[in-house]
Structure formats: C-alpha cells, structure tokens
Amino acid sequence: MTTIEAPRTPAAKPQRRRGINWEKWGWMYMRASGVVLVVLIFGHLFVNLVAGEGVKAIDFAFVAGKLADPFWVVWDTLLLWLALIHGANGMRTLVNDYATNPTVRRILLGAILASTVVLLTLGTLVIYTFDPCPAGQPADLLPSFCPVNQ
Amino acid sequence: MPEKSAGTLATETVASPTIRMPKRPAGTLYRGREGMWSWVLHRITGVAIYFFLLVHILDTSLVRLSPEAYNAVIGAYKTPIMGLGEIGLVAAIGLHALNGLRIILIDFWSVGTKHQRVMFWVVIGLWLVLLAGFIPRQLMHIFGGE
Numbered sequence: 636m637t638t639i640e641a642p643r644t645p646a647a648k649p650q651r652r653r654g655i656n657w658e659k660w661g662w663m664y665m666r667a668s669g670v671v672l673v674v675l676i677f678g679h680l681f682v683n684l685v686a687g688e689g690v691k692a693i694d695f696a697f698v699a700g701k702l703a704d705p706f707w708v709v710w711d712t713l714l715l716w717l718a719l720i721h722g723a724n725g726m727r728t729l730v731n732d733y734a735t736n737p738t739v740r741r742i743l744l745g746a747i748l749a750s751t752v753v754l755l756t757l758g759t760l761v762i763y764t765f766d767p768c769p770a771g772q773p774a775d776l777l778p779s780f781c782p783v784n785q
Numbered sequence: 786m787p788e789k790s791a792g793t794l795a796t797e798t799v800a801s802p803t804i805r806m807p808k809r810p811a812g813t814l815y816r817g818r819e820g821m822w823s824w825v826l827h828r829i830t831g832v833a834i835y836f837f838l839l840v841h842i843l844d845t846s847l848v849r850l851s852p853e854a855y856n857a858v859i860g861a862y863k864t865p866i867m868g869l870g871e872i873g874l875v876a877a878i879g880l881h882a883l884n885g886l887r888i889i890l891i892d893f894w895s896v897g898t899k900h901q902r903v904m905f906w907v908v909i910g911l912w913l914v915l916l917a918g919f920i921p922r923q924l925m926h927i928f929g930g931e
C-alpha cells in the first residue's frame with residue numbers, strides 16, 4: 636500500500652556529511668590569506684622594486700642584508716607559505732573545473748600537491764640555513780657587514 | 786479577393802507579438818557583464834602569478850648555492866625586457882589583489898552583492914592609480930633618467 640504523506644511535509648533533509656568540511660575551510664583560507672597577502676606582497680614589491688634603485692639594486696649582498704634581519708625572515712616565511720598554498724589551492728579549483736577526465740585530474744592534482752610540498756621545503760630550508768657571509772667567496776659580492784669586508 | 790477583409794482585422798490584432806531574441810544573454814547575474822569579466826580576469830591573473838611564483842622561489846633559492854649563481858640569474862631580471870615584464874607582473878598582482886578584496890566584500894559585507902558592480906569600477910580606478918604610480922618609476926629604473 637502506498638502511503639500518501641500529509642500535505643506540506645518537508646522534503647527529506649539531505650544527509651549532512653559528518654566530519655570537517657574541508658571545502659569550507661579552503662574557501663575561508665583563500666579569503667583570510669588574501670587579506671594578509673595584500674600587506675605582505677605590496678610591502679615586498681615596494682622594498683624590492685620601487686624603493687631605492689629598484690630591481691637594479693638586487694644582488695646577493697642585498698638579499699643577504701635582508702635575511703640577516705629577523706623581521707624579513709618572518710616576512711619572507713609568511714609570504715612563501717601563504718602565497719604558495721593560496722596559489723596551489725586556487726589551481727586546484729581550476730583543475731576541478733576543467734579537467735573532466737578522472738585520470739588527468741588525479742595526475743594534475745598530484746602534481747600541484749607534490750610541487751607545493753617540494754617548494755615549501757626548499758624555500759623554508761633556504762631561509763633558515765642561509766649564511767650571509769659564506770666562506771671562500773669573493774669579498775666584493777658579500778654584504779659590507781661580513782668579516783672579510785671589515 | 787481583397788487581402789484585408791473586415792473578417793481578418795480581428796485576427797490581425799491578436800496575432801502573436803514578434804519575440805525578438807536579446808542580442809546578448811539577458812537576465813543572468815554573471816554572463817557578459819562586470820561580474821563575468823572580473824571573474825575571468827581574476828582567474829587569468831591568479832594562474833599567471835602562480836607560475837611566476839614557482840619560478841621565483843627557484844631563482845631565489847640560488848642565494849643558498851653561491852653569490853655568483855644568484856647574481857647571474859637575478860641579472861636576467863634587470864634587462865629592459867624583464868623590466869617591462871615586471872610591469873605586467875605588478876599589473877596582474879595589483880588587479881588580482883584589489884579584485885580579491887572586492888570578492889571578500891561581496892562575501893562578507895551585508896550589501897556587498899548589491900554594490901558589486903560599482904566596486905568593480907572602484908577596483909579598476911584604484912588599479913589605474915597604482916599603475917600610474919609604478920610605471921613611471923619602473924621606467925626610470927630600467928632605462929635610467931633619475
């Protein structure tokens with residue numbers, strides 16, 4: 636026997652998936668990191684491209700001078716992690732939008748994840764194992780505060 | 786037989802009105818207008834900046850290798866061609882950043898959706914101001930003239 640539901644019975648609620656809603660937090664991350672990146676990126680561009688002699692002034696000694704300062708170490712670390720994860724998550728959205736073939740999609744998503752992990756590791760190691768005064772290097776390429784230049 | 790008899794007059798008035806197809810899709814929020822073009826630009830600039838970032842992390846990592854290696858590669862950024870490329874990069878990041886803030890306002894500001902169109906033109910305006918500040922400075926840096 637078919638039961639006829641009472642009028643105005645609400646449609647069955649779709650089963651809400653349990654657990655963390657990762658898509659929601661990814662969406663929140665794009666916005667939260669975006670706001671911070673505005674400050675980090677424009678500060679980065681101003682100091683490196685606009686102030687002083689601009690891009691012409693950038694060389695090893697310039698970078699070494701910046702990375703000898705804990706302020707820029709923190710700045711560059713945040714920039715690396717926030718920007719790369721924001722960009723990678725944005726690329727994930729594009730792959731999900733355009734890669735209709737499941738195999739191709741898996742490969743592309745895997746490539747994004749792998750490159751992100753490799754570059755975050757590389758970049759972080761460079762920032763924290765950096766030596767502004769490497770031994771045996773020509774003194775004129777090193778910053779003025781290095782012992783060889785004193 | 787005359788074309789127009791009294792009998793056909795009535796049918797003429799109730800003849801179905803001609804429906805003209807709109808020249809462009811109408812009645813949608815996104816298609817063909819500021820909403821769509823801001824999305825297209827946000828996507829293209831996002832991808833462009835992403836690929837630049839991949840290369841930029843690699844070239845900067847050379848500071849850990851040796852001063853010569855880093856100076857050799859960064860030298861490539863100082864040529865006039867790359868100097869113009871940096872203008873393109875700043876233009877792309879500037880547009881993505883300003884429009885990103887617009888997206889955030891649309892999502893979280895109670896009347897953001899209502900003002901999305903005017904906010905798009907505010908973004909374009911601020912972007913032109915940013916470029917008006919940056920481009921002359923950059924041209925002076927790459928071609929000299931300070």
Ligand code: HEM
Binds near residue numbers: 724725827
């Ligand atoms: C300067 C500050 C930035 C702000 C305010 C910003 C803001 C945003 C926002 C709000 C979104 C939309 C996410 C969504 O719709 O769910 C987004 C998407 C995206 N962003 Fe950014 N972003 C910034 C910097 C960057 C950087 C540095 C990169 C590259 C490394 C990047 C790459 C992307 C990509 C690829 C997308 C996905 C585009 C799409 O889904 O159509 N963004 N950004």
